[in-house]
Amino acid sequence: MQQKYDPHAIEREAQRYWEESGAFRATEAPGRPKYYCLSMFPYPSGKLHMGHVRNYTLGDVLARHHRMKGYNVLQPMGWDAFGLPAENAAMANGVPPAQWTYDNIAYMKRQLKSLGFAIDWSREIATCRPDYYKWNQWLFLKMLERGLVYKKTGVVNWDPVDQTVLANEQVIDGRGWRTGAPVEKREIPMYYMAITRYAEELLAALDGLAGWPERVKTMQANWIGKSYGVRFAFPYELDGRAEKLWVFTTRADTIMGVTFCAVAPEHPLAARAARDNPALAAFVEECKRGSVMEADLATLEKKGMPAGLSVVHPLTGEPVPVWVANYVLMAYGEGAVMGVPAHDERDFYFARQHGLPIRQVIQTRAAGADAFTPERWQAWYEAKDGVCVNSGKYDGLGYEQAVDAIAADLEAKGLGGKRVLWRLRDWGISRQRYWGCPIPIIHCADCGEVPVPERELPVVLPEDLVPDGTGNPLAKTPSFYECRCPKCGARARRETDTMDTFVDSSWYYLRYACPDNAHAMVDERVAYWLPVDQYIGGIEHAILHLLYSRFWTKVMRDLGLIAFDEPFTNLLTQGMVLNEIYFRRGAGGRITYYNPAEVEVRAGADGTRSAVLRSDGLPVESGGIGTMSKSKNNGVDPQDLIDRYGADIARFFMIFTSPPEQSLEWSDSGVEGAARFLRRLWSFAHEHHALIREESGRRGTQRAERGRLPNLAAVAPELAAVRREIHANLKQANYDFDRLQFNTVASAAMKMLNALSSVPRPAAAADAEREAARRLLLHEGMGILLRVLAPITPHVSHHLWRELGFGEDILAAPWPEPDPAALEEEEIELVVQVNGKKRGDVRVPRDADRKAIEEIVLADPTVRRFVSGQPVKKVVVVPGRLVNVVV
RNA sequence: GCCGGGAUGGCGGAAUCGGUAGACGCAGCGGACUCAAAAUCCGCCGGUGGCGACACCAUGAGAGUUCGACUCUCUCUCCCGGCACCA
Numbered sequence: 001m002q003q004k005y006d007p008h009a010i011e012r013e014a015q016r017y018w019e020e021s022g023a024f025r026a027t028e029a030p031g032r033p034k035y036y037c038l039s040m041f042p043y044p045s046g047k048l049h050m051g052h053v054r055n056y057t058l059g060d061v062l063a064r065h066h067r068m069k070g071y072n073v074l075q076p077m078g079w080d081a082f083g084l085p086a087e088n089a090a091m092a093n094g095v096p097p098a099q100w101t102y103d104n105i106a107y108m109k110r111q112l113k114s115l116g117f118a119i120d121w122s123r124e125i126a127t128c129r130p131d132y133y134k135w136n137q138w139l140f141l142k143m144l145e146r147g148l149v150y151k152k153t154g155v156v157n158w159d160p161v162d163q164t165v166l167a168n169e170q171v172i173d174g175r176g177w178r179t180g181a182p183v184e185k186r187e188i189p190m191y192y193m194a195i196t197r198y199a200e201e202l203l204a205a206l207d208g209l210a211g212w213p214e215r216v217k218t219m220q221a222n223w224i225g226k227s228y229g230v231r232f233a234f235p236y237e238l239d240g241r242a243e244k245l246w247v248f249t250t251r252a253d254t255i256m257g258v259t260f261c262a263v264a265p266e267h268p269l270a271a272r273a274a275r276d277n278p279a280l281a282a283f284v285e286e287c288k289r290g291s292v293m294e295a296d297l298a299t300l301e302k303k304g305m306p307a308g309l310s311v312v313h314p315l316t317g318e319p320v321p322v323w324v325a326n327y328v329l330m331a332y333g334e335g336a337v338m339g340v341p342a343h344d345e346r347d348f349y350f351a352r353q354h355g356l357p358i359r360q361v362i363q364t365r366a367a368g369a370d371a372f373t374p375e376r377w378q379a380w381y382e383a384k385d386g387v388c389v390n391s392g393k394y395d396g397l398g399y400e401q402a403v404d405a406i407a408a409d410l411e412a413k414g415l416g417g418k419r420v421l422w423r424l425r426d427w428g429i430s431r432q433r434y435w436g437c438p439i440p441i442i443h444c445a446d447c448g449e450v451p452v453p454e455r456e457l458p459v460v461l462p463e464d465l466v467p468d469g470t471g472n473p474l475a476k477t478p479s480f481y482e483c484r485c486p487k488c489g490a491r492a493r494r495e496t497d498t499m500d501t502f503v504d505s506s507w508y509y510l511r512y513a514c515p516d517n518a519h520a521m522v523d524e525r526v527a528y529w530l531p532v533d534q535y536i537g538g539i540e541h542a543i544l545h546l547l548y549s550r551f552w553t554k555v556m557r558d559l560g561l562i563a564f565d566e567p568f569t570n571l572l573t574q575g576m577v578l579n580e581i582y583f584r585r586g587a588g589g590r591i592t593y594y595n596p597a598e599v600e601v602r603a604g605a606d607g608t609r610s611a612v613l614r615s616d617g618l619p620v621e622s623g624g625i626g627t628m629s630k631s632k633n634n635g636v637d638p639q640d641l642i643d644r645y646g647a648d649i650a651r652f653f654m655i656f657t658s659p660p661e662q663s664l665e666w667s668d669s670g671v672e673g674a675a676r677f678l679r680r681l682w683s684f685a686h687e688h689h690a691l692i693r694e695e696s697g698r699r700g701t702q703r704a705e706r707g708r709l710p711n712l713a714a715v716a717p718e719l720a721a722v723r724r725e726i727h728a729n730l731k732q733a734n735y736d737f738d739r740l741q742f743n744t745v746a747s748a749a750m751k752m753l754n755a756l757s758s759v760p761r762p763a764a765a766a767d768a769e770r771e772a773a774r775r776l777l778l779h780e781g782m783g784i785l786l787r788v789l790a791p792i793t794p795h796v797s798h799h800l801w802r803e804l805g806f807g808e809d810i811l812a813a814p815w816p817e818p819d820p821a822a823l824e825e826e827e828i829e830l831v832v833q834v835n836g837k838k839r840g841d842v843r844v845p846r847d848a849d850r851k852a853i854e855e856i857v858l859a860d861p862t863v864r865r866f867v868s869g870q871p872v873k874k875v876v877v878v879p880g881r882l883v884n885v886v887v
Numbered sequence: 888g889c890c891g892g893g894a895u896g897g898c899g900g901a902a903u904c905g906g907u908a909g910a911c912g913c914a915g916c917g918g919a920c921u922c923a924a925a926a927u928c929c930g931c932c933g934g935u936g937g938c939g940a941c942a943c944c945a946u947g948a949g950a951g952u953u954c955g956a957c958u959c960u961c962u963c964u965c966c967c968g969g970c971a972c973c974a
Binding site: 040042043045080083084085156157165166167168169170171215216218219222223225292293294295297298299300327331424425427428430431432433500501502505538539540541542543544545575576578624625626627629630631656657658659661662663664665667669670671672673674676677679680683732735736739741743744746747748749750751754829831832833835836837838841873874875876878881882884885886 | 926
């Protein structure tokens with residue numbers, strides 16, 4: 001055995017062994033318990049970043065641990081290969097997105113392999129391959145047939161200079177990222193998937209997802225946003241026609257307090273009112289500036305203008321003025337709201353700003369007539385514990401009675417009724433972009449929108465175009481868009497929009513089960529492997545990706561393609577890997593980001609810190625810390641770490657440095673500790689190896705360590721303590737594996753090595769029985785330690801397992817369980833408190849009862865000192881833990 | 888703005904059901920080995936006071952519940968993630 005730990009050599013060797021033995025090739029084995037372990041597939045951005053290493057190490061730990069526990073494990077990998085960065089890279093370098101993407105895939109695949117992940121590469125997929133996205137198109141058409149896909153207009157960011165649609169990410173401070181031009185909102189036709197039809201099930205089924213983090217389920221529930229309320233109308237007359245302005249409210253009990261209505265700038269009524277009102281038209285126009293992002297809209301200064309018309313209150317018959325307000329969202333509810341300034345904080349400020357009347361219609365016990373503070377109204381609002389006042393026939397009714405009575409009256413007048421409102425909106429999937437899956441539709445002048453016939457799928461995306469930032473290249477490529485109408489044969493135009501990349505990632509986990517099936521989207525192998533037993537990915541996907549995947553699963557179930565309801569049984573959401581962000585703002589507001597590795601932080605004499613770019617010594621601005629990303633140029637290349645230390649050390653460090661779900665501010669201080677630990681493991685193993693060889697030489701046998709451990713308590717009590725330590729840490733490690741807290745598994749492994757290292761070397765004239773016991777203990781401990789480490793540091797574990805003669809392949813070894821006999825203790829230690837403060841500890845027999853413990857504790861000199869004669873009120877005994885004497 | 892989460896020594900973190908705060912590791916300090924350095928090994932290592940035994944303080948801030956709170960409740964501060972076209 002080599003004396004020196006050479007990670008690169010043993011990693012090459014172990015990886016070759018796995019490759020040649022096809023160790024990670026998964027095959028369907030009905031009857032064996034299966035474990036489908038899936039990490040979110042990467043976008044092939046160029047190189048792996050630390051988030052990938054964290055994600056895939058976590059997945060690999062789970063996959064390898066379950067494999068050793070006897071599961072038939074599938075761990076696949078693929079590429080989320082369509083998307084915007086490829087187009088940006090193409091513009092920057094003049095290389096087609098396809099080539100850039102395939103090059104990146106090749107490079108990143110090599111990186112993943114060098115980390116030794118137990119991946120079945122025979123199932124690799126890339127979403128930009130026609131044999132994959134064909135099925136996007138196929139399912140799109142199935143959904144279209146069933147009315148689950150439909151067309152309507154949607155609002156996008158429009159760059160008026162480049163004449164192109166911008167992604168939210170491409171809008172910086174309200175301006176186009178390339179042109180610096182102020183962005184406008186523009187309405188265009190788009191295809192939508194009717195996810196709202198599944199809103200009820202998507203919400204209700206969250207309760208059944210026992211293996212999902214609560215925080216993710218809460219976020220999804222809030223996103224779906226079911227609210228119960230009343231939808232009702234304010235009648236009005238315009239251009240000689242009777243019309244209705246519909247609104248939705250969750251507080252119909254306050255309807256008698258309505259003093260105005262507000263509509264979104266995009267509302268038809270606003271457009272109509274602006275027609276003969278230039279000032280209002282200018283305001284509506286002003287509201288069109290800026291991006292469509294909700295975060296931007298929600299932080300806008302609240303502005304409004306009278307529409308110059310009024311509607312009729314449905315219950316009082318009084319006229320109610322209509323306003324156009326930028327805080328009303330067209331996309332939520334009816335695009336119009338009732339205004340009740342007395343009982344809604346936002347309405348209150350709006351009314352005060354514009355001199356609108358405030359009419360109190362709810363009173364609570366807690367508040368007097370002068371208690372008009374928005375904070376207080378908020379409390380009433382949430383508690384719903386007031387009664388109606390100034391409300392005519394509804395006076396004295398509580399929240400529920402008032403809502404019931406008012407809804408009934410509205411219903412009787414044909415002006416509304418109770419209604420459930422969802423916050424969830426249908427999923428717009430059209431993108432005016434090149435590098436995505438073509439939408440399989442043909443536009444014919446006579447036949448309208450005609451689906452591409454199934455036999456003509458896939459509609460293949462040309463791979464040789466280079467976008468230039470102005471519009472969609474597909475729309476400028478006649479060889480792509482020129483076609484014949486499948487219905488009438490006339491010249492027609494192919495749809496040039498592509499699909500949202502979330503479509504690609506909504507079902508890829510199914511395709512790993514049957515990546516080679518050219519005739520069907522899914523087959524019986526999907527029934528074997530799915531649903532995914534453990535899904536691992538970043539918390540940033542808590543809502544969109546996971547919700548779309550759940551929706552897609554339910555759609556495929558209803559199409560009879562699969563037979564389960566939810567795609568992911570257990571979910572581990574890893575925290576983000578963060579790093580400093582530095583940038584400079586150039587001319588026209590364009591921002592250039594600098595990698596923290598190129599930046600030097602200097603502390604000034606006055607304690608202030610300033611950052612300068614190393615290359616030119618000039619200052620850069622700090623953008624705080626944030627997720628490592630290509631767009632913020634704050635990634636750290638893990639390759640340096642792997643080249644320098646090898647895969648096992650990189651993996652061990654990644655696991656040890658923080659718990660999986662917590663976000664992690666990147667720092668590599670501490671990686672030396674991981675390296676030191678594995679070197680110590682190696683040299684300990686080397687010493688043990690020599691010991692075994694010596695003993696087997698003496699006995700003339702190949703395998704020396706077959707004997708049974710004697711009763712250590714009798715032979716060598718100090719060894720019994722070591723064995724207790726090993727088994728206690730094994731118990732802890734198994735517990736932590738099960739609760740997915742791997743950082744403390746790594747700690748437990750370190751503690752085991754510390755315990756084994758603490759075993760004293762025998763004196764020159766050691767007695768033979770003791771020496772044999774010592775050797776057997778070390779061997780047992782080493783066998784446990786290597787198996788506990790195998791999921792985290794697979795290469796070195798594989799190597800030492802064979803070297804020390806435990807067996808051929810550690811992957812085939814049974815997972816270790818602690819020996820209860822090793823954990824038994826005659827005496828246990830109890831912490832002693834007086835009035836809740838720790839004052840010492842006592843040792844008591846393991847089976848001492850409460851009364852005996854009380855006697856021992858009250859007789860303890862330290863306790864007596866602190867009690868010092870005061871009467872003992874009570875003695876709290878927590879079995880196995882502590883005793884608290886209250887005086 | 889809205890939704891979700893987080894904050895513990897100089898640093899990463901541990902504390903499983905409300906029961907010893909700081910496991911394990913990094914950095915630092917002292918020592919051994921060495922011609923020397925690296926590596927390795929041993930010891931110390933939250934703060935304040937004390938020669939010491941020990942005492943007091945301390946888990947972002949402030950209140951509360953409890954025999955007992957890092958853990959539960961309320962208020963606040965700061966940070967991170969998401970907000971529907973980054974993936």
